[in-house]
Amino acid sequence: MAAASSAGRLYPARASALVCAATLLLGAAPAHAEPKPSVKQLKKELTTLQKDSDQLITEYYNSRIAHQKAEKAEKTAKEKLAAAQEVYDHHSTQLRAMAVARYIGGDPGAMELLAGDQDPSTVLSRMALTQHLIDQQEAMLRGYAEVRDARGRAEDEAAARTEELEETLGDLESRKKKAEKQIEKIKDRIDLLYTAPGSRPDGTFVPQLPQGADNITPRMALVKKLIAERFDVPYGIGCYRAIQDGGEHPLGRACDFMLSRGGAFPSADEQRRGDQIAAWAIKNAKRLGIMYVIYRQRIWHVRTGAWRTMTDRGGTTANHYDHPHISVY
Structure with a gap:
């Protein structure tokens, strides 16, 4: 015992190394997964999220009102500027015409009028006419200056209102994004309230029979319901088909979420909707028993967790460009 004790004291590093080696061989203890x-x-989280969402929506609404007021103010300011510009242009034209007339006709000064052998009454009369023209010119110049200043003020006001409008637009977009993000959080938490029927503890799924008027399984019915509520599919959802084509439609385990009508290629907005539906299905695949997704001539399978390109089947619908196809276990 003494020898053993002595060895333990003499070689602590060796003992530590043995412990580390054993740990590596046996593997570290698995970390506990976060409980679902x-x-x-x-529901408690949803209540909080909903309260925050209502506040964000209220702020977004107030921002919309401010933006509408700024739009109206900018429109009024631009109308005033247009009117001021019209008056300014008119005065500018008159002044230019007067300048041209004086240049062509000449402008005799007072000393020239007094020089020479002229009747005094004629001289006074011509001086009075000249003074009248000078007064008229000065009045026009004063009017022009007032119009020019008014135009400048209108221009400044219009610029200020445009800047204000841009600021409210930026604020509006920011608040809209915050509200949309909060709504998305609410949708994600609502999804978690639903559990796919027929799931086993090991993550596999019990086969199900089709039921109901639409002849689909309860698992497919849940996926269809959640997608219809979350994304709104205006062009229809096609599920059961009697044609035995080797797929899940005749088994009630597949649905097509249409993005257009009559085989037409979907718009950019509808393509984005298709991307969102496909992304949602992939995100929730393991929890809801989704087996694979087909969209835009590609297939994603839960076993591989990746997209792969499919062979060309010769058409928009056949290649699934106008709809995501979702199959469940």
């Missing part, structure tokens, strides 16, 4: 939130917890 309960329905009660989810």
Whole structure:
């Protein structure tokens, strides 16, 4: 015992190394996964999220009102500027015409009028006429200056209102994005309230029979319901088909979420909707029992977790460009 004790004291580094080696061979203890939130917890979170969402929506609404007022103010300012510009242009034209007339006709000064052998009454009369023209010119110049200043003020006001409008637009977009992000959080938490029927503890799924008027399984019915509520599919959802084509449609385990009508190529907005539906299905695949997704001539399978290109089947619908196809276990 003494020898063993002595060895333990003499070689502590060796003992430590043996412990480390054993740990590496046996593997570190697995970290505990985060427990799934309960329905009660989810509902509590939803209440908080909803309250925050209402506040964000209120702020977004107020921002919309401010933006509308700024739009109206900018429109009024631009109308005033247009009117001021019209008056300014008119005065500018008159002044230019007067300048040209004086240049062509000449402008005799007072000394020239007094020089020479002229009747005094004629001289006074011509001086009075000249003074009248000078007064008229000065009045026009004063009017021009007032019009020019008014135009400048209108221009400054219009510029200020445009800047204000741009600021309210930026604020509006910012608040809109915040509200949309909060709504997205709410949708994500609502999704977690639903559990795919027929799921086993090991993550596999019990086969199901089609049921109901639309002849689809309860699992497919849940996926269809969640997508219809979350994304709104205006061009229809096609599920059960009697044609035995080797797929899941005749088994009630597949649905097509249409993005256009009559085989037409979908718009850019509808393509984005298709991308969103496909992304949602992939995100929730393991929890809801989604087996694979087909969209835009590609297939994603839960086993591989990646997209791969499919062979060309010769058309917009056949290649799934106008709809995501979702199949469940």
